[in-house]
Amino acid sequence: MNILITNDDGIYAEGLLxxxxxxxKIAKVTVVAPDRERSATAHAITLHKxxxxxxxxxxxxxxxxxxxxxTPSDCVKLALDALINDAPxxxxxxxxxxxxxxxxxxxxxxxxxxxxxxxxxxxxxxxxVAAYENVSYEYPAQFVRKLCEVLKEKQFPKDTLLNVNxxxxxxxxxxxxxxxxxxxxxxxxxxxxxxxxxxxTYFWLTxxxxxxxxxxxxxxxxxxxxxxxxxxxxxDLTNYEVIDSIKKWELKPLL
Amino acid sequence: MNILITNDDGIYAEGLLxxxxxxxKIAKVTVVAPDRERSATAHAITLHKxxxxxxxxxxxxxxxxxxxxxTPSDCVKLALDALINDAPxxxxxxxxxxxxxxxxxxxxxxxxxxxxxxxxxxxxxxxxVAAYENVSYEYPAQFVRKLCEVLKEKQFPKDTLLNVNxxxxxxxxxxxxxxxxxxxxxxxxxxxxxxxxxxxTYFWLTxxxxxxxxxxxxxxxxxxxxxxxxxxxxxDLTNYEVIDSIKKWELKPLL
Numbered sequence: 001m002n003i004l005i006t007n008d009d010g011i012y013a014e015g016l017l018x019x020x021x022x023x024x025k026i027a028k029v030t031v032v033a034p035d036r037e038r039s040a041t042a043h044a045i046t047l048h049k050x051x052x053x054x055x056x057x058x059x060x061x062x063x064x065x066x067x068x069x070x071t072p073s074d075c076v077k078l079a080l081d082a083l084i085n086d087a088p089x090x091x092x093x094x095x096x097x098x099x100x101x102x103x104x105x106x107x108x109x110x111x112x113x114x115x116x117x118x119x120x121x122x123x124x125x126x127x128x129v130a131a132y133e134n135v136s137y138e139y140p141a142q143f144v145r146k147l148c149e150v151l152k153e154k155q156f157p158k159d160t161l162l163n164v165n166x167x168x169x170x171x172x173x174x175x176x177x178x179x180x181x182x183x184x185x186x187x188x189x190x191x192x193x194x195x196x197x198x199x200x201t202y203f204w205l206t207x208x209x210x211x212x213x214x215x216x217x218x219x220x221x222x223x224x225x226x227x228x229x230x231x232x233x234x235x236d237l238t239n240y241e242v243i244d245s246i247k248k249w250e251l252k253p254l255l
Numbered sequence: 256m257n258i259l260i261t262n263d264d265g266i267y268a269e270g271l272l273x274x275x276x277x278x279x280k281i282a283k284v285t286v287v288a289p290d291r292e293r294s295a296t297a298h299a300i301t302l303h304k305x306x307x308x309x310x311x312x313x314x315x316x317x318x319x320x321x322x323x324x325x326t327p328s329d330c331v332k333l334a335l336d337a338l339i340n341d342a343p344x345x346x347x348x349x350x351x352x353x354x355x356x357x358x359x360x361x362x363x364x365x366x367x368x369x370x371x372x373x374x375x376x377x378x379x380x381x382x383x384v385a386a387y388e389n390v391s392y393e394y395p396a397q398f399v400r401k402l403c404e405v406l407k408e409k410q411f412p413k414d415t416l417l418n419v420n421x422x423x424x425x426x427x428x429x430x431x432x433x434x435x436x437x438x439x440x441x442x443x444x445x446x447x448x449x450x451x452x453x454x455x456t457y458f459w460l461t462x463x464x465x466x467x468x469x470x471x472x473x474x475x476x477x478x479x480x481x482x483x484x485x486x487x488x489x490x491d492l493t494n495y496e497v498i499d500s501i502k503k504w505e506l507k508p509l510l
Binding site for chain 2: 146147179186202
């Protein structure tokens with residue numbers, strides 16, 4: 001198997017290193033990742049400046065690695081279009097520090113890299129650990145390695161990627177694996193209003209998370225209840241359910 | 256009606272100015288937009304630096320206007336959470352110079368601003384003119400004004416926004432209005448590989464558009480055939496159709 005690894009925490013993030021080391025046991029790995037943290041870049045791509053690519057070296061890990069002065073989506077596009085000769089069998093994005101759940105997925109650079117691969121028709125998996133401090137990537141990396149081996153045997157769904165979130169627990173405390181839908185995860189009181197040393201106002205994004213913890217089919221619920229969550233994601237944003245009712249609006253007079 | 260206007264071409268873009276002038280004929284308009292062009296920022300939000308807000312003045316247009324050193328999504332979040340007292344009845348994003356069609360919608364700052372509004376539960380419309388040169392915003396702005404008046408009478412679909420693309424034609428050459436789904440619009444040969452004056456390689460994103468023009472239900476087809484396209488968009492990326500088949504995978508041994 002040829003596997004491309006990228007992320008949005010940057011090429012020197014520990015989650016990427018641990019994943020590259022573990023996956024290189026079972027596949028030929030190439031890393032193409034941003035040269036620094038690019039969290040919350042969503043699906044941004046770089047149109048207005050040149051992209052630079054440089055060879056990188058990962059600590060105690062001999063996989064071929066490149067870093068790019070761009071976003072996670074730039075990395076996947078560049079890897080597939082310009083850097084790698086053979087299309088990979090699978091693209092992995094992560095392991096991200098912090099969850100990518102529910103409504104938040106729309107802001108996620110980690111998930112967007114996997115969406116980019118799916119647009120190219122390549123199976124892809126985004127992986128996150130649902131914690132920010134004292135994160136251990138050892139078990140999550142092993143889980144992804146085993147998942148890759150399962151995926152080799154399966155028909156990967158078309159125009160789809162998998163969004164995996166892993167609770168920050170020892171393996172014996174993990175309740176199981178659930179196939180989920182994206183839940184509701186929003187924020188309230190989103191901005192701190194502050195004064196700078198010159199007396200001018202600035203705003204800093206913050207906000208309390210408001211999660212819907214009732215819906216037992218959701219990724220948010222799964223993580224809260226110590227399950228590993230796997231959500232199939234697609235990139236067709238059409239809301240098919242309302243097309244027919246909008247067609248009934250009388251829009252001809254608008255012309 | 257209270258209407259918030261934003262965009263991703265920046266607060267001094269002509270498309271936003273023409274829209275603000277036209278919509279202020281029928282509603283109380285507030286503009287909160289990026290201080291410079293933010294195209295292809297997708298749904299990026301600014302976590303790692305403070306946001307600054309400054310009063311702006313639009314040419315021959317007396318609506319209250321603010322510019323933000325952030326992305327389109329930042330602008331909507333800030334407007335709704337910190338700048339505006341009463342929640343708007345509608346958020347308009349645009350008028351964008353250039354189409355936002357098919358697969359490309361996932362990269363669009365224009366659409367992401369409208370998605371952000373929809374996440375807050377506010378009806379939203381993203382508007383683009385499908386041309387880059389010699390764009391006239393006069394008719395498109397009038398169309399949006401008339402659309403706003405229709406929307407006032409309708410039940411706006413929940414958790415949805417409308418993505419409107421208008422062909423760059425005189426009104427008498429427009430074939431009609433179609434309610435569409437997002438089509439397929441991809442790129443091939445995405446990067447120019449070049450040498451800088453120091454002999455170092457760099458890459459610049461480019462690429463030929465590959466559109467699926469067969470699907471008569473798509474936005475891509477509508478614009479190609481001189482129709483105004485309106486696509487309902489949602490922000491739940493779950494691929495529900497494949498959940499059941501993935502549930503049949505035997506994943507317990509992964510633990």
